[in-house]
Amino acid sequence: MLSEFNFQQMISAFIVLFAVIDMIGSIPIIISLREKGRDVNASKATIISFLLMLGFFYAGDYMLRLFHVDIESFAVAGSIVIFLMSLEMILDVEIFKNLGPIKEATLVPLVFPLVAGAGAFTTLLSLRAEYASINIIIALILNMIWVYIVIRLTKQIQRILGKGGIYIIRKFFGIILLAISVRLFMANIIFLFNNIQK
16 A cells, blocks of 8 residues: 555645645634634544545445435535535525534534535545545545644634634635535536436
8 A cells, every 4th residue: 555655646635635625714614613602622523524534535435325326416415515604604694503402513514514524525536536545545634634733723813813804714715615616516517417318
């Protein structure tokens, strides 16, 4: 397995995952969750996200086939979730309401769908077709270190940027998330329609 290590592949996989996970864009959401009194545990979020993505990397195809779901349909469903999240950020509305007794936000929405979401799962399966597994795993580990650092330092980042800066970033990344959701939706819905026509 180590013989398949390729630095260029690892860097490419890292950059792709970095863009898809987009922890910088999640900073306003993490701060918002904490301001609402919902606990966010950096270690727990990082470990669970890593295990989920690693599990999906090796068993994703099988899991989706088990439920008769193809990766394109999975990506379309994920794009709708990302779309709703972007509307929250742009319009200052609350769509994902936590009505249960648990006020902890580490699992939902931080781990899923923010870090280990449909976009990350789809990307991992796509990368596996192009790169050796060892390169993708190393890239994933490096991204998880970045995820941990960002979650741990959100308060410091908030102090540096201030409320005005966070507000602007939230709006900006809301539009970015919206664009990502539309692109993910269109690319996969077209693929599904083409398959239906065949």
